[in-house]
Amino acid sequence: MTLSGSNIIEKLKSSFIETIKDSIYLLNVSNDEKEKYILSKYQIVNTLNFDKQLLNNVKQLAVLENYPIDYEKYSQEDKNKHNEKIYSMSTKIKSEDVFTGHNILELAHQFYYEQHLLDSSNELYYKIVHNFGCHIGNVNYYSVDKNAMKNFFEIGFDLYLITNTMCPDITEAMDKTISAIKYFNLEHNKDYDIRNGSISLTQNAENKIHNQLEELISKVGGRTILKLLFENEFQPKYNKQFERYMITKNKQLSLKSPQTPIPYNYIMKMCLKHLDKDFVPFLTPAIEHDYIKLIKDSMNFIDVLGIYSSNPMSETQMDSLGLIDFIADNTIFENLCIPNQYSKTFLNLILSKIYFPAYINNEKCPNLYKTSSFLKLISAVYSEKPCSILNIKNLAKQVRVKNSTIREFLDCFSIDLKDSNAGFENMFNSTTSSHKPLIKLNSQDYFFLSTQFSGYAFCNNIQDQLQSRQFSRDLGLNLEVFVKDILSKNNYSYKFGHYSPKDQENEGECDLILEDESRILFIELKNCGLPYEFENTDIVTILSCLGEGMLKAQKQILHHKLHLIKNNQKIMLYKDVNDEAPFSVLDNSNNKRIYSISICSSEYAFFTSGTIAKRLTKNMPNVTFHAYDKNRENELRNLNKLSGQIRTLVEDYSQYKKDLSSDDLFFCTTFKTLQQFYYAIKLSNNISELIDYLVFDVSIIFPFFDYYANLLSKINLEKSV
Incomplete structure (x- = not known):
């Protein structure tokens, strides 16, 4: 199967509207008339359990099964046919030739966004398509052949006439996105477009929001924002067993969606770019106001991007066609919201048991690494509290190592203040903090974020220097x-x-x-x-x-x-x-x-x-x-x-x-x-x-x-x- 960037949603949208345009009046007739229409069309006596027959008709339209449901109920012959079919056909079908149940839900989302952002009369379209998508699941691949799509959407429309009560109308996530678009005063076509059932921001709009957030951080100061994050957000989430902050992506296990996550990782990256402002040890009303606004604006940014899916089925129903989008959305989300973490205990272990034996005899290895002081110094840094300032003289007293050795060590793993995350101008830019754990503030002082978030950067740095x-x-x-x-x-x-x-x-x-x-x-x-x-x-x-x-x-x-x-x-x-x-x-x-x-x-x-x-x-x-x-x-x-x-x-x-x-x-x-x-x-x-x-x-x-x-x-x- 060859993945491509084809826009399947526009094809589906056009086919759906064309298919139902002459039948839409049936939505306004009585239930008796709807039933009469179904009985006549399908030549049946009654509509009892006919929804199951319609869903079976949908299944017959499938060109390839993604994976079977109730597989144990299949006959041995069916199983053999399925195995032969899945492995012989899956490598030959092109993504632009097929669509899935997931695409049908994307079409429903497209109609919903158009209704609420563009004032389109799509409410009925959304309800019909959403109902159909919930019924058919994400089991099969269907052809984009014109006649096949017409037959497909006819069944979807008729299914809505019979039953429209199976699926809860969960629009909370989309409503948040719509609200966030209005919050940032974004304009359609200029700042965003609606594609494939989601919002696509322009680069200018992304940069505009990024700059607003960065200006707030620069105004207050990176160190002050970081201190507030650790006090208000991270410390209450600390778990001693794992030596980590329980920063997680929550699943929606009820009809109510979890709260929009705060993009901690994103904020911290910007903070490390703006450490030059003097640290404020106490909370003023002005700082509190700007901090609250930063959190609110950054959460709205997550809502606008529409990358946060709390649906537990998003991972279980992922198919080959949706693979790239799934990886891309989750990668963006993790980069913004979920920082990788390592515990002090684990880091000390892998440095002494895995890294040290690997580099001790390496010709490219600096002599400093081979000394007994090296691991002792890293361990001392790991013992520091979050947002610590490492001072050469104080560190020398603590570990009993001469100043020149400590300076060499700190310089080896640090980057100058002016260069810290200097190129981080939008959410897709690289940072220096992933492989430079320390930031040099002046000739004597170095900033260290925390062991959990920055400790592994020592390992990355060692690998960068000795890579072979x-x-x-x-x-x-x-x-x-x-x-x-x-x-x-x-x-x-x-x-x-x-x-x-x-x-x-x-x-x-x-x-x-x-x-x-x-x-x-x-x-x-x-x-x-x-x-x-x-x-x-x-x-x-x-x-x-x-x-x-x-x-x-x-x-x-x-x-x-x-x-x-x-x-x-x-x-x-x-x-x-x-x-x-x-x-x-x-x-x-x-x-x-x-x-x-x-x-x-x-x-x-x-x-x-x-x-x-x-x-x-x-x-x-x-x-x-x-x-x-x-x-x-x-x-x-x-x-x-x-x-x-x-x-x-x-x-x-x-x-x-x-x-x-x-x-x-x-x-x-x-x-x-x-x-x-x-x-x-x-x-x-x-x-x-x-x-x-x-x-x-x-x-x-x-x-x-x-x-x-x-x-x-x-x-x-x-x-x-």
Whole structure:
């Protein structure tokens, strides 16, 4: 399937209006007349349960099933046909040729925005289309053929005549966007357009709002705003167990939408650009007024952008066609609202256990890094309170290191005040703070934001300076040693090793295998973090990194599972490829449930949340990715090659498991980070609990789009039972 930028909504809009124009009068007739119309048109005796027949008619129009509902009810023949169809057709259909139920809801949103922003008479259009979209779900792909669309919308109209009570009319998020557009006095066509059921701001409008927010921060001063954020927003959210602020994206589990989130990350980036103003230690009425206005305006900016979806189904119903939009919207949201966080305990561990052994013998490594003072100094910085000023003389007394060494250390990891986030002029610009944790205020003083938000920048900085294939390889090896060490220290048994070392076609290597009485976890470890380009919403680079991390790991695990099936549910594991005899055996003759887990070294934003990993893993192999900029096409070559390899493995797998759908195959798939894995071990009491903490959010909807908050909810729930 080739993703493109085609505007499917305009085609659907035109077809819908044309289809129903001669029938619209039926909306104003009596129920008896509506029923008479339906009975005559479909030649039926009564309309009892006829809505189900209409929905079945919709299903018959589908050109390809995204994934089946009630799959266990399908006959064996249907399952085989489905497997053959999904894998043979999904790579041939182009996005401009089909639409989904999700597109129908986008059309409903288009009508709603046009009604309330352009004074169009679209209220009935919205109700009909919204009702239809809620009924059909996001299960199938439908053709944009003119006659097919006409038949499709005829059914949608007739369905509305029979029943319009199934779907709650949830417009709160759109109402917030409409209100925010009016708040900023934005003009249609000049400042924004309505496209594909959402608001698209012009670059000038985005810059205008950005400048308004930045002027407020500059007026009050970055340090003062940061102090107020920590006091009013962050500190009440602090959790000692995880040593982090519980800043999360909430899910809508009732008809009432969660409050619009404050773009903390966005505000902090601007604050770090404006630290030059003197710090005000007390709150004046003027400062309080400007701070409240900043929070209000920034929340309205989030509403205008329309990127905040609290719908828990947004991740479970993501399909191949919506993949890019899903990643782009969530990337923008995370960049604005959810800062990545690392705990002091975890940072000290990975620096001493993973980074130090990797760079100690590196020729490019500065001598300072190799001294005993280096890790001591970083640890001292991590112990500072948020928004601290590090003074050379004070730090020298604290760690008993001479001033010149401390100055060298601080200069190595700092950027001058005038250059701090200097290029951050809109929300898509890069920052310096992601790899320069300190800001040099003068010859003696340096500003440090906080360990949670800036601590990992020390690691990024080290990687920037020592970047090489060998250094990355060493970090990867140390990562594996680190994971196995903490498992051993907790007395958790595990397996690993090579299999079929002398059979080139079937050989493989398992990084880590955990198991209890009912489950097996294949875990692949990757020294692969989110790229700096994540800040710019550079989808090409993000997709490429996802391929190297999550997708490559899932391909390896799929190979393990296939090997298990081919070899009577057993894998002989060899410590070394040259060993003659295996040192361990994985035996799944009891048919334990198998989970696939990719673990990457750094935090990975929303990609580790809930069921997103399995939806990505299921949908990405069905897509061929192309870059709008043809000069960047080569950057996606490895990803597309990897997708093809997974498709081949899936086809091979289906020969042994003919009754397994692609949805079933990737159901037990998840994606975690090293820090998440560390806390899962730290909070567990046995191997079964550890496995629970790693896979609990695969199939259950929890209140947050955040692993740590959901794990805390799970633990607290278990304590209360």
